[in-house]
Amino acid sequence: MNLSNQVDTRVSSDAEATANSLMKLYFMRAAFSIIWVIAVSTLAKTNLAIAAILFIIYPAWDVIATYLDIKGNPPGAEKVPQYVNVLISIAATIGVLLALQVGIIEAIIVFGIWAIATGLIQLILGLRRRKQLGGQWPMIISGGQSMLAGVVFIVTAHKPNQGINSLAGYAAFGAFYFLLAAFRLRSTK
Numbered sequence: 001m002n003l004s005n006q007v008d009t010r011v012s013s014d015a016e017a018t019a020n021s022l023m024k025l026y027f028m029r030a031a032f033s034i035i036w037v038i039a040v041s042t043l044a045k046t047n048l049a050i051a052a053i054l055f056i057i058y059p060a061w062d063v064i065a066t067y068l069d070i071k072g073n074p075p076g077a078e079k080v081p082q083y084v085n086v087l088i089s090i091a092a093t094i095g096v097l098l099a100l101q102v103g104i105i106e107a108i109i110v111f112g113i114w115a116i117a118t119g120l121i122q123l124i125l126g127l128r129r130r131k132q133l134g135g136q137w138p139m140i141i142s143g144g145q146s147m148l149a150g151v152v153f154i155v156t157a158h159k160p161n162q163g164i165n166s167l168a169g170y171a172a173f174g175a176f177y178f179l180l181a182a183f184r185l186r187s188t189k
Contacts, residue, residue, distance in 0.1 A: 014074040019133050019185045021072025026182035029065050033175035036061075040168045051164045052100050055107055058171065059092040059114055081128075085121040088114065104164070105157045111167060112153030119146025135184030142177035146170070 036058060044051035063086055070082045092114035099106035123143030130136040149170045156162055 014077075015132050018073055018077070019135075022069070022129075022133070023182045023185040025065065025068050025072060026178040026185070028068075030175040030178035030182065032061055032065075033171045033178065037168045037172050037175070040164055040171075044164050055100060055111070055164050055167075056093060056097050058167070059089045059096060059111070062089040062118060063093065078128075081121050081124050085118055088117045088121070092118075105162075108153050108157040108162060108166070112150040112157065115150030115153060115170065116147045117150075119143045119148075119150060122146060133185065135181060138177040138180035138184060142174060142181075145173060145177075149173075 036054065040051070040054055044054055066082050066085045066089060070079050070086075073079060073082075092110060095110040095114070096107050099110045120143065122139055126136040126139035126143055130140070153166070153170075156166075
């Protein structure tokens with residue numbers, strides 16, 4: 001086996017391992033989002049403490065999921081966007097926690113800023129990964145949609161009836177895109 005074949009085999013092996021890891025992670029992220037949407041839809045309307053916890057949990061989960069994303073990539077893979085995403089999501093978790101002390105409007109604005117920033121990271125990662133892995137168009141679309149949703153959250157934060165329930169649709173679409181991406185990666189293997 002010549003050096004070129006060894007490099008191709010290693011790249012192919014790394015790509016397959018990354019695809020497997022991402023597929024599992026995307027299924028986990030979809031499951032979390034579905035459970036979160038159900039919890040918001042059934043519990044948040046009647047219990048403000050649970051609503052606040054759910055509000056904080058969503059960006060905190062993104063920290064964990066992004067960490068798992070980092071671990072699922074080969075050692076030599078460029079991971080700067082994921083590390084930036086971890087920092088953004090930690091800041092958002094803390095920001096939502098602090099903003100809730102002031103009011104729901106402020107928390108929605110923080111959530112909107114987070115959705116814009118993490119959507120951009122997701123868009124960048126999807127574009128980078130599509131060459132190596134394929135099956136990334138759902139993540140590219142989801143990243144763009146997250147950015148748009150973040151703008152909508154910020155613009156509409158002062159409207160009556162705007163609360164944590166308004167974020168459930170955002171999480172539901174996220175679950176949908178993660179499922180699509182997972183099935184897309186599964187079909188490329």
